[in-house]
Amino acid sequence: MSLKIYNTLSRSKVDFEPIEPGKVRFYVCGPTVYAEAHIGHAMSALVFDIVRRYLMYSGYDVDFVMNFTDVDDKIIAKANELGEDPYELAEHYINEYKRNLEELNILPATKNPRATEDMPQIISMIETLIAKGSAYAVNGDVYYRVESKDDYGKLSGRKLASMSAGARIQVDERKDHPMDFALWKSAKPGEPAWESPWGQGRPGWHIECSAMNMTHLGEQIDIHGGGNDLIFPHHENEIAQTEAVTGKEFSRVWMHNGMLSLKAEKMSKSLGNMISVDQFLADHPADVMRLWVLNGSYRGPLIYSQEVIEQTEQAYQRLLGAKKAALPGAKGLEAAALEALNAEADKVKADFKEKMDDDFNTSGALAALYELVKAINQARAEGAKDEQLASAQAVFTELTGVLGLRLEEQKTAGGDADAFIDLLVRLRRDLRAEKNWALSDKLRDGLKDLGVILEDSKDGTTWSWE
RNA sequence: GGCGACGUGGCCAAGUGGUAAGGCAGGAGUCUGCAAAACUCUCAUCAUGGGUUCAAUUCCCAUCGUCGCCUCCA
Numbered sequence: 225m226s227l228k229i230y231n232t233l234s235r236s237k238v239d240f241e242p243i244e245p246g247k248v249r250f251y252v253c254g255p256t257v258y259a260e261a262h263i264g265h266a267m268s269a270l271v272f273d274i275v276r277r278y279l280m281y282s283g284y285d286v287d288f289v290m291n292f293t294d295v296d297d298k299i300i301a302k303a304n305e306l307g308e309d310p311y312e313l314a315e316h317y318i319n320e321y322k323r324n325l326e327e328l329n330i331l332p333a334t335k336n337p338r339a340t341e342d343m344p345q346i347i348s349m350i351e352t353l354i355a356k357g358s359a360y361a362v363n364g365d366v367y368y369r370v371e372s373k374d375d376y377g378k379l380s381g382r383k384l385a386s387m388s389a390g391a392r393i394q395v396d397e398r399k400d401h402p403m404d405f406a407l408w409k410s411a412k413p414g415e416p417a418w419e420s421p422w423g424q425g426r427p428g429w430h431i432e433c434s435a436m437n438m439t440h441l442g443e444q445i446d447i448h449g450g451g452n453d454l455i456f457p458h459h460e461n462e463i464a465q466t467e468a469v470t471g472k473e474f475s476r477v478w479m480h481n482g483m484l485s486l487k488a489e490k491m492s493k494s495l496g497n498m499i500s501v502d503q504f505l506a507d508h509p510a511d512v513m514r515l516w517v518l519n520g521s522y523r524g525p526l527i528y529s530q531e532v533i534e535q536t537e538q539a540y541q542r543l544l545g546a547k548k549a550a551l552p553g554a555k556g557l558e559a560a561a562l563e564a565l566n567a568e569a570d571k572v573k574a575d576f577k578e579k580m581d582d583d584f585n586t587s588g589a590l591a592a593l594y595e596l597v598k599a600i601n602q603a604r605a606e607g608a609k610d611e612q613l614a615s616a617q618a619v620f621t622e623l624t625g626v627l628g629l630r631l632e633e634q635k636t637a638g639g640d641a642d643a644f645i646d647l648l649v650r651l652r653r654d655l656r657a658e659k660n661w662a663l664s665d666k667l668r669d670g671l672k673d674l675g676v677i678l679e680d681s682k683d684g685t686t687w688s689w690e
Numbered sequence: 691g692g693c694g695a696c697g698u699g700g701c702c703a704a705g706u707g708g709u710a711a712g713g714c715a716g717g718a719g720u721c722u723g724c725a726a727a728a729c730u731c732u733c734a735u736c737a738u739g740g741g742u743u744c745a746a747u748u749c750c751c752a753u754c755g756u757c758g759c760c761u762c763c764a
Contacts, residue, residue, distance in 0.1 A: 235694090252764090253764075254764085255763090255764070256762080256763080261764095262764090264763085264764055265764050266764090267764070268764035269764075271764090272764095296762090297762080298762065298763095377693095380693065380694080380759080380760085381693055381694070382692080382693055382760080383692090383693090429762085449764095450764065451763075451764035452694090452695085452758070452759080452764085453758070453759065453762095453763055453764070454759095454763080454764070455693095455694085455758095455759070456693080456694095456759060456760065457759095457760080457761090458763090480764095481764070482695085482758085483757085483758060483763095483764080484764085485757075485758090515713095516702090519702065519703060519704095519712090519713070520702075520703060520704085521703085521704080523695085524695080524696075524703090525695085525696080525757070525758080527701095527702070527703095529701090529702090531701060531702085531714090531715095532701075532702055532714090534714080534715095535701070535702060535713070535714040535715080536702085536713085536714085537714095538713080538714055538715085539702095539712095539713050539714065541727095542713075542714090545727075545728080548727090548728095551728095579704090585704070585705090586704095587703055587704045587705095587711085587712075587713095588704055588705080588711070588712080590703095590704090590712065590713080591703095591704070591711050591712035591713080592711090592712085593712090594711095594712055594713065595711095595712080598729090601727090601728055601729070602728085602729065604728075605721095605728055605729055606729090656723085659723070661723060661724070664723095664724095665723095665724070665725080668725075668726090669725095672726095677726070677727090678725090678726080679725090679726055679727055679728095680722070680723095680724090680725080680726080680727095681721085681722080681727090681728095682721080682722075686727095
């Protein structure tokens with residue numbers, strides 16, 4: 225079975241065939257860096273990290289480019305407000321963003337181009353557009369001529385006629401068409417500016433992605449991704465610009481993730497209910513955020529609420545449980561039962577791939593993994609030894625790894641505490657042998673307060689960090 | 691007004707033209723000194739109204755509702 229991906233351009237699932245066999249040119253629109261990352265950014269980044277990891281697992285060599293928009297009106301405004309240098313402000317948030325990505329176990333991009341570092345390519349692309357009649361300069365500004373491309377609007381399904389009719393923005397008389405958008409903006413005094421054939425200025429938002437795409441991945445790419453709020457105008461305009469320059473199809477597949485929504489109300493700056501990645505990670509393991517994203521479809525909305533996160537925490541504990549060792553005093557599994565366990569692992573693996581091949585159905589893939597969790601738990605309960613669980617657990621670790629889940633047992637800073645805890649557990653064993661329940665319970669409760677969970681069975685006690 | 695998405699059990703959420711995965715929570719058991727974990731069993735007819743069909747939750751139409759975009763946004 226081959227990989228199918230939902231393509232926004234065709235509004236259907238298509239068989240994925242990269243331009244060059246075995247290689248994937250993948251571009252994702254990164255953030256404009258003027259504030260700390262919130263969990264909506266994280267959702268998008270996680271979605272495309274999962275896509276990328278699965279492509280890699282499927283044997284593709286993935287060239288993954290994610291840009292940073294580091295010159296922009298909002299950055300300038302924020303810098304002025306704080307009395308800081310715009311470039312340094314951008315630099316600061318880029319580093320913060322990268323730190324968040326790392327904490328979320330998101331693989332670093334192959335390249336992280338920045339608008340300010342690709343200025344010559346941006347300018348040359350605008351020059352080409354002017355030369356081809358797709359753009360025009362007016363008093364130091366340059367606009368893209370939307371009417372020059374007859375399929376303008378093909379990604380978002382919009383028609384120029386209806387758009388101009390409903391245009392709400394004050395019409396700039398210097399534009400040929402109200403929907404014409406800026407490729408180059410002339411600089412006001414004091415703003416960051418670059419020298420260009422049209423005078424001092426800076427690039428428009430859309431052109432930088434087109435230019436960085438072309439510079440770092442080439443004229444045609446396989447997958448272009450981003451949030452579905454970027455479909456129009458950003459991606460629509462990227463297509464227009466790039467295809468006007470190259471005369472070729474820009475990206476084979478356009479992928480868009482759904483938006484995060486808070487249960488009761490939208491997360492927005494005006495409501496002041498933004499949740500930053502740092503805030504989330506202060507309270508929950510990174511795996512919980514990833515699992516929360518994996519639970520649903522990347523294309524649909526993702527609901528955030530306290531209840532949902534608590535449910536995800538519980539589900540996370542269940543996944544962790546699959547990696548637990550054999551029970552103390554395990555007698556060993558019969559050959560038939562062991563065979564059944566390993567057969568189940570194989571089945572789950574096939575199932576997992578089938579689901580992921582169907583437009584990254586992570587929810588279905590997760591369901592397969594829970595089947596494996598159950599099989600492993602059953603085997604353990606029936607007395608499987610560590611070495612008998614190993615093979616199925618290896619499959620489990622492999623597949624959860626493909627999804628980018630770490631599922632690491634909580635560890636102490638050093639391992640020094642272990643010996644002391646072991647000592648207490650042995651001590652408690654003696655207390656229990658004497659049926660001194662009061663003291664042994666006190667010991668268990670005390671350890672719980674310190675984050676150590678004791679679990680008794682008739683053949684002994686195991687412990688783990690909470 | 692235009693474009694688009696969605697409405698599945700208490701919550702989150704897959705999926706299919708032939709009566710609905712999984713997780714969380716709940717109920718009943720097993721195990722246990724108790725607890726925890728685990729295991730077993732249990733818990734929906736898919737917004738509403740029409741239509742197409744031998745058969746629809748799945749296709750079509752309408753209605754109601756929710757949401758996104760159309761201005762910066764992952």
